[in-house]
Amino acid sequence: MSSVLVVGAGPTGLAAARGLAKLGIKTILLEKDSELGGNPIKNHYHTLIPRKLKPSQVLGPYIREVQESKNVTLYLNTELVSCEGEVGNFKVGLSNGKTETVGAIVVATGFEHFDPKRKGELGYGLYPDVITNLELERMFSQEGKLYRPSNKQLPKRVAFVFCVGSRDRQLGVTNVHCCRYGCALSGLQGSEIREHYPDVDVFCYYMDVRTYGTWEYPFYWAPQEEYGVRYVRGRIAEITYSPADGRLRVKHEDTIVQRPAEVPMDLVVLVLGMEPSEGTKKVAKILGLKQDKDSRFLVPSDESGSNIVSNKEGIFIAGACKGPIDIESCLSEGEAAALEAAAVINTKVGV
Ligand code: SF4
Known part of the structure; x- marks a missing residue:
């Protein structure tokens, strides 16, 4: 045999x-x-x-x-x-x-x-309140609560940055593929945050949203219509930290209105590629x-x-x-x- x-x-x-x-x-x-x-x-x-x-x-x-x-x-x-x-x-x-x-x-x-340190402009490893979607999963599954690592307080505003290490030609031909799961998982994580902490505002920064097949309603429309997750079409240029108020700044170009913007955030979640x-x-x-x-x-x-x-x-x-x-x-x-x-x-x- x-x-x-x-x-x-x-x-x-x-x-x-x-x-x-x-x-x-x-x-x-x-x-x-x-x-x-x-x-x-x-x-x-x-x-x-x-x-x-x-x-x-x-x-x-x-x-x-x-x-x-x-x-x-x-x-x-x-x-x-x-x-x-x-x-x-x-x-x-x-x-x-x-x-x-x-x-x-x-x-x-x-x-x-994907190792987010390869995208230095996103501030991972530099600012404690820039975390990965894996670290957010661990926060939920191991600690059962949402918090800013810098001060253990509940954030007021959370941003998800889609496509980190995916669909990125700056990284070369190795990382042009789509991760397939990131948009859907972020829709779910954003909804979970809003469900348990309705006073926390959640923003998803996307190039375009890819929720495949039957995932479209539960992970794209429901986060917006049932939980109030906000979607912003924009390319992130840089994430910085302001000592004046202890908050992060998400600098991006809003690609719908075509102008640059800088938005304060308390927690930024990087959605990692595969x-x-x-x-x-x-x-x-x-x-x-x-x-x-x-x-x-x-x-x-x-x-x-x-x-x-x-x-x-x-x-x-x-x-x-x-x-x-x-x-x-x-x-x-x-x-x-x-x-x-x-x-x-x-x-x-x-x-
Ligand atoms: S699934 Fe969404 S987050 Fe992931 S690479 Fe595709 S578009 Fe970006």
């Missing part, structure tokens, strides 16, 4: 490993970190779009089933370091010193959030997987109509290692990759 290697135990990898285990296939699940669940768990996401569920509600059942399955061998704090052979008979070297033989591989190495993780780049090299020449995300094979078949036979790519994607699609792709990998085991190896 042959096994399948799943690289990465975020939502996609968990779904792939669970799917394979349910099909009775021995699965080796690698995770470079010390816990399962990927970004939603590691970064303490508060509420997941679009179903507004907690990460524990969505990922908890997957984590439990994988941990309890006799078909899954789990290696935490472990990375893939080498791979030889071909479909049906890959010899993989792991950073824990073990070597395993597997018939197929599922790559689910995910993404990383980039391929270091793990995705490393694994692409080890396995010889094709990457997009600009973004460096993995790309499927041109020879197959499937979105998860890689350029290497027997190796499947699923989830955010191929670009921005929502969590529900990650789970579906992980499950689809499990099916493809199981088919390889059945046809090339024979279970």
